[in-house]
């Protein structure tokens with residue numbers, strides 16, 4: 167059964183600004199659920215005011231289930247384009263400052279997405295914490311996924327102290343900064359200047375002194391370095407395969423390449439195996455990506 171309450175009728179386009187203003191004034195009736203009405207939203211207010219009207223609202227006695235979303239720092243990325251759900255997330259989670267909806271898949275060389283702001287602050291930037299390390303992220307400027315957090319810990323756990331590491335596609339530096347704890351040095355390369363700029367900030371904010379940011383095309387690294395590393399990280403799913411010959415030139419014999427890929431579940435590994443001299447290889451499931459398709463990692467010991 168609904169409850170009659172005074173409310174303001176607002177066009178969806180300006181709705182977020184009004185919601186914030188009502189929250190700031192303390193006039194939004196938070197015990198009632200904001201209601202859609204065609205192209206407009208009805209905001210329940212605590213008392214009659216200019217332009218208000220009476221309408222019936224659902225009471226928020228119980229916790230409303232929040233829409234499906236992923237958290238990156240203070241940003242919630244919703245699975246659906248859901249402005250009401252976005253407002254519910256902001257009301258429910260004090261640490262969330264912005265709710266976004268991805269208007270595109272990952273695209274282009276820099277592997278970024280385009281986002282629309284559904285609610286909260288007008289930004290795609292935030293601070294994300296992963297296992298005690300903090301990272302400045304700007305989702306529209308540079309790739310970041312929180313979903314590889316346990317993968318980064320797995321690699322850190324299998325490392326020996328003092329290893330020399332190369333991250334060929336470093337982004338804003340989550341692998342590089344986390345692996346730096348055990349490594350003697352980590353070279354962190356990316357083609358995207360915005361990613362490298364955030365990487366530099368992340369090196370500083372975590373006070374690591376053994377990560378070297380490199381703005382370069384990973385294909386040119388064998389010529390630049392003329393030397394080899396104990397461990398090479400290749401996190402560029404869909405496209406990393408073409409860089410495997412370069413990676414094998416950059417990895418010491420007996421060293422390890424971590425090669426991430428998106429593969430169909432029954433896919434044959436032979437093309438990957440044939441590109442470089444391999445002593446041993448283990449394929450691991452990282453997470454499911456789409457029906458019949460998985461994000462996997464090949465841990466490759468180079469011959």
Ligand code: SAM
Nearest residue numbers: 275276309310335336337356357358383384401
């Ligand atoms: N490793 C990071 C992480 O886990 O958050 C970023 C991975 S993201 C999937 C791939 C990164 O590779 C992007 O930041 C993109 O800019 C970079 N990239 C794409 N092509 C590249 C190239 N030819 N050389 C160096 N970096 C490249």
